[in-house]
Amino acid sequence: MSNATLKELSLKLATGACSSVELTHEYLNKINRLNNDLGCFITVDGERSLAQAQAADAQRSAGRAGPLTGIPLAHKDIFCTQGWLTTCGSRMLANFVAPYDAHVVERCSAAGMVTLGKTNMDEFAMGSSNETSYFGPVRNPWHRETVPGGSSGGSAAAVAARLAPAATGTDTGGSIRQPAALTGICGLKPTYGVVSRYGMIAFASSLDQAGPMARTAEDLGLLLNVMAGFDARDSTSLDRPTEDYLRDLPRSVAGLRIGLPQEFLAAGLAPDVQRAVDAAVAEYRKLGATVVDISLPNMGLSVPVYYVLAPAEASSNLSRFDGVRYGHRAAEYTDLLDMYKRTRAEGFGAEVKRRILIGTYVLSHGYYDAYYIRAQKLRRLIAQDFAAAFQKCDVIMGPTSPTTAFRLGEKSADPVQMYLSDIYTIAVNLAGLPGMSIPCGFDGGGLPVGLQIIGNYFDEARMLNVAHQYQLATDWHLKMPPGIE
Amino acid sequence: MKWEVVIGLETHAQLSTVSKIFSGAPTAFGAAPNTQACGVDIALPGVLPVLNTGAVERAIRFGLAVGAKINSPSIFARKNYFYPDLPKGYQISQYELPIVEGGTLTVQVGDAERTVRLTRAHLEEDAGKSLHEDFHGQTGIDLNRAGTPLLEIVSEPDMRSAEEAVAYAKALHTLVRWIDVCDGNMQEGSFRCDANVSVRPQGSATLGTRREIKNLNSFRFLQQAIEYEVQWQIGEIEDGRAIQQATVLFDPDSGETRMMRTKEDAHDYRYFPDPDLLPLEVTAERLAAVRAAMPVLPQARREKFAAQYGLTVYDAGLLTASRELADYFDAAAVGADARTGKLCANWISGALSARLNEEGIDIAQSRVGASQLRGMVDRIADGTISGKMAKDVFDAMWAGGGDADQIIAAKGLKQISDSGELEKIVDQVLAENAQQMADFRAGKEKAFNSLVGQVMKVTRGKANPQQVNDILRRKLAG
Amino acid sequence: MALTLDDVRRVAHLARIAVDDAEAGAALGQLTRVFGLIEQMQAVDVSGIEPMAHAQDLVLRLRPDVVTEGDQRERFQAIAPEVDAGLYLVPKVIE
Structure with a gap:
């Protein structure tokens, strides 16, 4: 049963083929068996989950069930979850029991979904391999010696390993799409502002966006229907009419104009990845889509731009972790300054500190214009490139990640190598566009390859339609990691 | 040498909203510590600021009242520094594009009027309070005040004496209460001034090096602090020492200012636009509505x-x-x-x-x-x-x-203004006081007052004094 | 321009992160690599381009001036490192 999709589980629960309590038990058992090896979850609280499942079953008996009532779900540990440990993958918050729910958590609970646990992640979402977590790495279910990607590595691996039918993630520079690609699942980063950031621990506020991670495009739509929506507590949340993101799933993709940016064929793109992406595009052609060559001339600068803007915002966002009101405080210190410095030196890991230092530097006196303002100007150029491209095409396609899953430790010594693994995803965040990744094949070593689909602003329903039609014609999304069931 | 004093003021006026600038917590003064600090105010992870309309409207009202330009858009920025009463590690303020720019304030100094130019006024949030009473050698932090809306009003260096600075502060204090943007309660810290003070030789066109006196919360302290500071600066220069740019505190007990920090250890605040807050637009409709409600x-x-x-x-x-x-x-x-x-x-x-x-x-x-x-x-x-x-x-x-x-x-206080009746009384008094009458005619003006006094005594003070005067003068002249 | 050890120490102090000499040295090496990447930005002419601070070209939404939050001190201070009499305690602040 744990191999079922959200859609299938919804049907089982609706027909009474199983109860939420049974379902939750099954997932909890599976987590119990596999989490030690995989490290997907930081916190599991079976009692709490089962209580929620019971409540969901009661809701169903009372005739008040929605499509996802009673379905278990894992939350990335970046979302504040009232009464649950919410660590953000950091020692700084290793003792932080959130006193409130994030908007995303509220909405999932209101839909009757059951929280299975909190998933592992790169510390404060800073990483592309899930190796920066204070709670240890997550292993890729397809190959335990490789990384699942990051920062939503725990969520991705949990879904891939069938420890959860779906999970929430967040994506600042590719943190939903890249781990989805590396673990052979689907992940969607919506248009900036579609999902409220309230209660999502901030990394880079102008780039952060939450989204669903699941095994099919249809499941992404089901979950996005729950997660999306206006929230007055987030000034950047968009007040738009409610959408049904599933509405376009059945549409044909005949006549779809797919833009292929020449810049996606950059050096460093693994041949196996390129082959799989080419094959996916060929499949779309078979389905009646046309292909147009486009150019995103400034995309090559997206990584440097991102590594100015994101650390700058992060350096400020993470100043609240000072040992005064919550979280870690150093055990020993001589005075206030020493308390701050030790608390933050102990509470943050190496990558987080590195980014705080970068961000502090680029904002500091005398460097602001050369780095921060320049990066913001380039950000506009990058966004303008996309605007021009969408004059010629409906969606943009390419690889999600230049390589398949790399080995644990392979890139952790060299931050620049690690940063370049997000080379195809970062530009989308800078522009605020929606982007997604779906499985489209495997490399020679049996590791999954992700196809990235980038849409214009608010084109999530169209993107899901495009992905769904591909999944009707192919079965990459049905493949299961070896030894999982 | 003759010295010219140059003073500019930065005034923090607490805006009289019921809720905080970026959160729905109350702003009432005097509550038990940390009972009016919500998740946004204590900067829990994941919380976000949402701007209060009431603060914006008050800022606009102030801007219109001083004839300033209302910027649209204006931008919120983060001012980054670590301090225990600053929960986020940054203060949300306005830096490059404040909501109010320019304007003037007419100030009365004695019986004359002067115009003081304003540089800008911007919205920002207040910090919490550090309580230094002994908590086993530690400091206690109360965040009730954190997030209280402030309008920081910055003047040009247009004042030339402590008296003028106080007159400006009083005019500003009157204005912010007049237009209902601030309750002006100085004891509670709702209105407080920082004074930038420098001196230069009379006639010099360049400004001297300034020192900033922080947090003056009464007009008396403002006056005393500036007067002390001016004398101190003149003394330093006359003794051959250069003034170092610095921030100083005024000690009301000693009446002196003392150094807090020099420019060398000034903060690097790393201002940048707050990514959580989009540009603030002031529409023509909002502007018109505020203007229409202006007293x-x-x-x-x-x-x-x-x-x-x-x-x-x-x-x-x-x-x-x-x-x-x-x-x-x-x-x-x-x-x-x-x-x-x-x-x-x-x-x-x-x-x-x-x-x-x-x-x-x-x-x-x-x-x-x-x-x-x-x-x-x-x-x-x-x-x-x-x-x-x-x-x-x-x-x-x-x-x-x-x-x-x-x-x-x-x-029975009615004054006797019936001239017939008063004439009779005056005649009677003159008849009874021939000596005084003679004295007056001999040039003793004092005798006249005595006669008026007699009339008033007879009427038990009810006689119209002007009329008594007139009648007496006429009769004595006759 | 080349980053120096002093830059690293200055920035670490601004960010309130303790770094010993070994850490500062290691950080210098890595930051130098990262800034090598970042310096690619300088190759492009950005004159006349408006900086882009937000992913959306929208203006700020405001909230009405109403009190919506009550006293939550007990809940919030349950997770605080050190409190006394409703106050958060920190090492003595010297002005």
Whole structure:
């Protein structure tokens, strides 16, 4: 049963083929068996989950069930979850029991979904391999010696390993799409502002966006229907009419104009990845889509731009972790300054500190214009490139990640190598566009390859339609990691 | 050498909203520590700021009142520094594009008016409070005040003396209360000033190095601090020492300023636009709505009072110390001619203000209403009572004795203005005081006063003094 | 321009992160690599381009001036490192 999709589980629960309590038990058992090896979850609280499942079953008996009532779900540990440990993958918050729910958590609970646990992640979402977590790495279910990607590595691996039918993630520079690609699942980063950031621990506020991670495009739509929506507590949340993101799933993709940016064929793109992406595009052609060559001339600068803007915002966002009101405080210190410095030196890991230092530097006196303002100007150029491209095409396609899953430790010594693994995803965040990744094949070593689909602003329903039609014609999304069931 | 003093003020006015600038927590003063600090105010992970309309409207109102430009958009920025009363590790403020830019404030210095230019006014959030009482050698942090909306009003360095700086601060204090953007409560810290002070040789065109005196929360301290600082700076320069740019604190006990930090250890605040807050737009509709609700401003009221009743700048200034006082005067002087208007002004600035001060109440709680006061003034104007009698009438009204006419009747205070009756009394007094009459005619002016006194004594003070004067002069001349 | 050890120490102090000499040295090496990447930005002419601070070209939404939050001190201070009499305690602040 744990191999079922959200859609299938919804049907089982609706027909009474199983109860939420049974379902939750099954997932909890599976987590119990596999989490030690995989490290997907930081916190599991079976009692709490089962209580929620019971409540969901009661809701169903009372005739008040929605499509996802009673379905278990894992939350990335970046979302504040009232009464649950919410660590953000950091020692700084290793003792932080959130006193409130994030908007995303509220909405999932209101839909009757059951929280299975909190998933592992790169510390404060800073990483592309899930190796920066204070709670240890997550292993890729397809190959335990490789990384699942990051920062939503725990969520991705949990879904891939069938420890959860779906999970929430967040994506600042590719943190939903890249781990989805590396673990052979689907992940969607919506248009900036579609999902409220309230209660999502901030990394880079102008780039952060939450989204669903699941095994099919249809499941992404089901979950996005729950997660999306206006929230007055987030000034950047968009007040738009409610959408049904599933509405376009059945549409044909005949006549779809797919833009292929020449810049996606950059050096460093693994041949196996390129082959799989080419094959996916060929499949779309078979389905009646046309292909147009486009150019995103400034995309090559997206990584440097991102590594100015994101650390700058992060350096400020993470100043609240000072040992005064919550979280870690150093055990020993001589005075206030020493308390701050030790608390933050102990509470943050190496990558987080590195980014705080970068961000502090680029904002500091005398460097602001050369780095921060320049990066913001380039950000506009990058966004303008996309605007021009969408004059010629409906969606943009390419690889999600230049390589398949790399080995644990392979890139952790060299931050620049690690940063370049997000080379195809970062530009989308800078522009605020929606982007997604779906499985489209495997490399020679049996590791999954992700196809990235980038849409214009608010084109999530169209993107899901495009992905769904591909999944009707192919079965990459049905493949299961070896030894999982 | 003659020195010229140059002063600019930065004033923090706490905006009188019920909720905080970026959260729904209350702003009321005096609550138990940290009971009015919500998740946003204590900067829990994941919380976000949402701007309060009330703060924006007050900032616009202030901008319009000083004739400033209202910027649209204006931008919120983060000012980054670590301090335990600053929970986010940054203060949300406005830096490059403030909501209010430019403007002027007319300031009364003695009986003259001066114009002080404003640089800008921007919205920002207040910090919490550090309580230094001993908590086993530690400091306690209360975040109730964190997130309280502030308007920081920055003047140009246009003041040339402590007196002018205080006059500016008072005019600003009057204005922010007048337009209901700030309660002006200085004890509670709702209105506090930082003063940038420098000196330069008279006639010099370049500014001297300034020192900033932080957090002056009374006009008296403002005056004392600037006066001390000016003397200190002049002393330093005359002793051959250069002034270092610095931030200083004023110690009211010693009356001295002392160094907090020099420019060298000034913070690097790493300002950048707050990614959580989009540009703030002020639409034409909002601007029009705020403009429509704007009360007539002190300057316009002063000009009207001066034109209508011939009041001096000084008198008009006293009556516009608050909107309530000006309204009281308007109500008292309604339909009055210049003489009656002036009498109302004198009574309000004199006896009434003295009473209010004595009892520590403001005009809204006055026990003598505007129409009551006018009733009394009318009886002075028409000669029914003398100014001296009016004092008794006023006291009686204050004590709850009713209107002036009732009191005059009840106390038999009516002044004798019947010239026939007064002539008879004067004749009788002259007949009984032949010596004084002779003295006066011999050139002793003092004798005249004595004769007036006799008339008043006979009438038990009720004789109209002006009439007594006139009749006496005529008869003595005859 | 080349980053120096002093830059690293200055920035670490601004960010209130303790770094010993070994850490500062290691950080210098890595930051130098990262800034090598970042310096690619300098190759492009950005004159006349408006900086882009937000992913959306929208203006700020405001909230009405109403009190919506009550006293939550007990809940919030349950997770605080050190409190006394409703106050958060920190090492003595010297002005």
